[in-house]
Amino acid sequence: MSHPFRGSASRALIALALASPALALAQTAAQETNPAEAPPVQAVPGVGSPAAVLPGAAVLPGYLSPGDNSAELGPEPANLTRYGVAAGIGETDNVNLSSTNPKSQTLAAANADFDLRRSGSRLDAIGVGTFTDIDYLQHAFRNQLLGRFDGLLTAKLWSDRLRWAIADDYGEQQTNPFAAVTPTNLQRVNVFSTGPDLTLRPSDASFVKFDARYSRNSYETSPFDGHNLTASAEVGRQLSALSSLSLAVAGEQLRFDNTAVNTDYNRREAYGHYQVGGARTSIDAQLGVTQADDLGSWKTTPLARLTLTRQISPFSVVTVSGGREYTDSSGSFSNLRAGAGGGIVIAPVTQTSSNYLRDYGSAGWSFVKLRTSIGLTGSWERDIYDLQPVFNVTREVLGVRVGRAITTQLTASLSGMYSHYDYVNQGFTDKTGTVSGGLAYQPGRWVVLYARYDHSFRRTAGIPNPIFGGSGYDENRVFVMIGYRPHSNEADRGGAAAP
Numbered sequence: 001m002s003h004p005f006r007g008s009a010s011r012a013l014i015a016l017a018l019a020s021p022a023l024a025l026a027q028t029a030a031q032e033t034n035p036a037e038a039p040p041v042q043a044v045p046g047v048g049s050p051a052a053v054l055p056g057a058a059v060l061p062g063y064l065s066p067g068d069n070s071a072e073l074g075p076e077p078a079n080l081t082r083y084g085v086a087a088g089i090g091e092t093d094n095v096n097l098s099s100t101n102p103k104s105q106t107l108a109a110a111n112a113d114f115d116l117r118r119s120g121s122r123l124d125a126i127g128v129g130t131f132t133d134i135d136y137l138q139h140a141f142r143n144q145l146l147g148r149f150d151g152l153l154t155a156k157l158w159s160d161r162l163r164w165a166i167a168d169d170y171g172e173q174q175t176n177p178f179a180a181v182t183p184t185n186l187q188r189v190n191v192f193s194t195g196p197d198l199t200l201r202p203s204d205a206s207f208v209k210f211d212a213r214y215s216r217n218s219y220e221t222s223p224f225d226g227h228n229l230t231a232s233a234e235v236g237r238q239l240s241a242l243s244s245l246s247l248a249v250a251g252e253q254l255r256f257d258n259t260a261v262n263t264d265y266n267r268r269e270a271y272g273h274y275q276v277g278g279a280r281t282s283i284d285a286q287l288g289v290t291q292a293d294d295l296g297s298w299k300t301t302p303l304a305r306l307t308l309t310r311q312i313s314p315f316s317v318v319t320v321s322g323g324r325e326y327t328d329s330s331g332s333f334s335n336l337r338a339g340a341g342g343g344i345v346i347a348p349v350t351q352t353s354s355n356y357l358r359d360y361g362s363a364g365w366s367f368v369k370l371r372t373s374i375g376l377t378g379s380w381e382r383d384i385y386d387l388q389p390v391f392n393v394t395r396e397v398l399g400v401r402v403g404r405a406i407t408t409q410l411t412a413s414l415s416g417m418y419s420h421y422d423y424v425n426q427g428f429t430d431k432t433g434t435v436s437g438g439l440a441y442q443p444g445r446w447v448v449l450y451a452r453y454d455h456s457f458r459r460t461a462g463i464p465n466p467i468f469g470g471s472g473y474d475e476n477r478v479f480v481m482i483g484y485r486p487h488s489n490e491a492d493r494g495g496a497a498a499p
Contacts, residue, residue, distance in 0.1 A: 083114040411442075
C-alpha cells in the first residue's frame with residue numbers, strides 16, 4: 001500500500017505546476033511574522049535557519065539559484081518572471097558516499113527552476129522552486145526527483161483591510177542524522193497553511209490587526225503529522241510614513257495525529273514590535289516574553305527577534321538577524337534558506353516533534369559591481385529541548401560564492417559551503433562541505449552550456465556503531481549540461497545574460 005503522503009504530495013505538485021503559469025508565483029515565501037503584509041524580499045540569501053545542501057544537486061553552474069538576489073541590490077519589481085531548464089550527464093566516484101566501499105556512477109539529470117511574482121488589485125502571488133531529476137544509470141539508486149518549493153498566494157477580499165493567505169513549503173528532510181545524505185536517507189515534508197488577516201485603522205495614525213492560521217504538517221515516513229492553530233492580535237501606531245510601534249499577543253495550539261509518539265502542547269507570546277523601512281536601512285525588532293506548556297505547566301522565557309538590512313553602497317548590502325524563541329520542527333522547516341553557496345537545501349533531521357528553545361543568529365553580505373559578484377553568508381543556531389534534552393543540537397553553516405563575467409558570453413563561478421552539527425547529548429559531531437567550480441557559456445540569447453565540478457566531504461566523530469552510519473567520505477562529481485533560460489537576472493533588466 002502506498003503512503004498517503006505520496007498521493008497528496010503528487011496532487012499538490014501537479015496543482016502547483018498547473019497554477020504557476022497563470023499565477024506567476026515568485027520570490028521565497030517563509031512563515032510571516034506579520035502575515036497581514038507580504039514577506040519582505042530576502043536581501044541576502046542564507047539569513048534564516050541553518051540548512052544543509054543536497055550533495056551534487058546544485059542546479060545551474062555559473063548562474064544564481066532562484067531566491068538568490070545577490071546579483072541584484074534593492075527591492076524586486078512587483079511583477080517578475082524568471083525560469084530555466086537544463087539537462088545533461090555527469091559522473092561521480094562515490095555515489096553511495098561511503099568511506100570504505102565507494103562506487104562510481106554515471107548520472108543523467110534534468111533540472112528546472114522558477115522565480116516568479118505577480119501583484120494585482122485582487123490577488124498577489126509569490127513563490128520559488130528548484131527541482132532536479134537524477135537517473136542513476138548503473139542503478140545505484142532508483143530515479144530521484146528532489147527539490148524545494150515555497151509559495152504564498154494572497155487574496156484581497158476587502159481592499160487592504162481583509163486578506164486571505166494560502167502558503168505552502170515543500171522539500172526534503174534528512175531522516176538519520178548519523179548517516180550520509182544519500183537518496184535513501186531523505187523524506188518529503190510539506191507544510192501548508194491558510195487563514196485570514198484583518199487590518200483596521202481607527203485613525204490615520206493607529207492600526208489594529210487580527211490574524212489567524214491553520215497549518216497542516218505532513219511527513220512522508222516520520223510519525224509527526226499534525227496541525228497547528230495560530231491566532232494573533234496587534235495594536236499599534238504609525239510613528240511616521242516609514243516606521244511603526246505596536247504591542248502584539250499570539251497563541252498557538254499544536255496537535256498531532258499520533259499521540260502515542262507525540263504530545264500535544266501550546267505556545268503563546270507577547271511582545272513589542274518596532275518596524276522602520278528607509279531608503280537604505282530597514283529594521284524589524286520584537287522584544288517580549290514567550291511561554292510553552294509542553295512540560296505540563298507554563299514555562300516563561302524572554303523572546304527576541306531582530307532583522308536588520310543595510311545597503312552600505314550602491315553595490316553592497318548587509319543583512320543581520322538573530323533572536324530567541326520557542327519553535328518546533330515544522331516551523332523551522334518553512335524558514336530554511338540557501339546560503340551563498342547555492343544548491344537545494346534540505347532540512348535537518350526531525351528526531352522529535354517537541355517544543356524547543358531556539359537561539360539563533362545569521363548574517364550575509366552581497367557585493368555586485370559590473371562583472372563581479374560576491375556573496376558571504378553565515379548562520380548559527382542552538383536548539384534546547386526541555387522535555388527531551390537528548391536531542392539538543394548546535395548548528396553552524398557558512399557559504400561563499402564568487403562570480404565573474406569573463407566575457408559577454410563566458411561566466412565563471414566558485415562557491416563553497418561548510419556545515420557543523422553538534423548533537424551534544426548523543427555524542428555525535430558532523431562536519432560536511434562542498435567546494436565547487438563552474439563555467440557557463442552562452443552561444444545564443446537564451447541557450448547556455450554548463451560545466452561544473454564539485455568536491456564534497458564529510459568528517460564525523462562519535463557513534464562508532466556502523467548500524468547508525470556516521471562515517472566520513474570524499475566525493476568528486478562532474479556535470480556537463482545544456483540549459484534554456486529565456487529570463488535571466490540581467491535579461492530582466494535589459495542587459496546581457498550573465499551574472
